[in-house]
Amino acid sequence: MIYLLDYHIHPGYSIDAEDQSILEYCQRALKLELKEICFTPHLEVDPVRRQKDWFVRVEGKFHPMEDLSWLDNYFFEIENARNQLRSTHLKIKAGVEIGYIRGCEERIEKIITSYPFDYVLGSIHCLAHQSISSWKESQQYFSSHTVDEALNEYFQILQDAVNCNLFDCIAHLDLYRRHGERFWGKTLIDAHQGKIEPILKDMARKKIGLEVNTSSIKRGLSEFHPSREILFLAREYGVKVFTVGSDAHRLSELGAYIKQAIIMLKEMGLAVYTFTARQPCPL
Secondary structure, X not given: OOXXXXXXXXXXXXXXXXXXXXXXXXXXXXXXXXXXXXXXXXXXXXXXXXXXXXXXXXXXXXXXXXXXXXXXXXXXHHHHHHHHOOOOOOEEEEEEEEEOXXXXXXXXXXHHOOOOOOEEEEEOOEEOOEEXXXXXHHXXXXXXXXXXXXXXXXXXXXXXXXXXXXXXXXOOOOOOHHHHHHHHHHHHHHOOOOOOHHHHHHHHHHOOEEEEEOHHHHOOOOOOEOOHHHHHHHHHXXXXXXXXXXXXXXXXXXXXXXXXXXXXXXXXXXXXXXXXXXXXXEO
């Protein structure tokens, strides 16, 4: 029997998600027969995007992200859900997804060492302070850069994210495909070649994990993030830790394509991991 889990979930704290509570997601997870879930609300630190991104939703209202009292509320909700569902099989983990920006390492470290996170997920959401995860903003960036320019910048930032030793796992590693394929087509599938290999070597050496993010399928892409080719390269260069996440921003997306991702990893000879107190454990 497959151990179903989802390690990338955005509850209502993330302002780009529906306003659903931790408990509502847990109840949905039980209906889907998930065994383990990890919440990963957005935490952004780019001062240039302060007026756009530095907010969370608390009790239905926008709250300044830099006021970390929202994290106290978050952990209280997590503990409350654990207590209410103690008699069930569901394991509930407290994670966070941090949008990495150069120069903000000290702030990130202060936050992640001040709270008892189970899992810290690192993401590259922005290039030149423009969100490539947003269709509207990515149009502005992609239309003014070549494929090489965009990917060189992306992988240079990713290298720094790996080098800073703050993250347990890297999310949707080829996120540039989400909207970039509309500009550059299928050429993006292998555009990582010659750029990603040293990063994967460093991830393996530092024991940093790689997430398989299934949200690409709902957006019409043919493969998960990252592509199978990148996963094969990760295996070749020694990456051992893999997680799976739906990147759910609403209840209906919870667990989407997770089973297929787990099966794919097993067929490739790759192990799925869980995290507790930031320590990885293979299934």
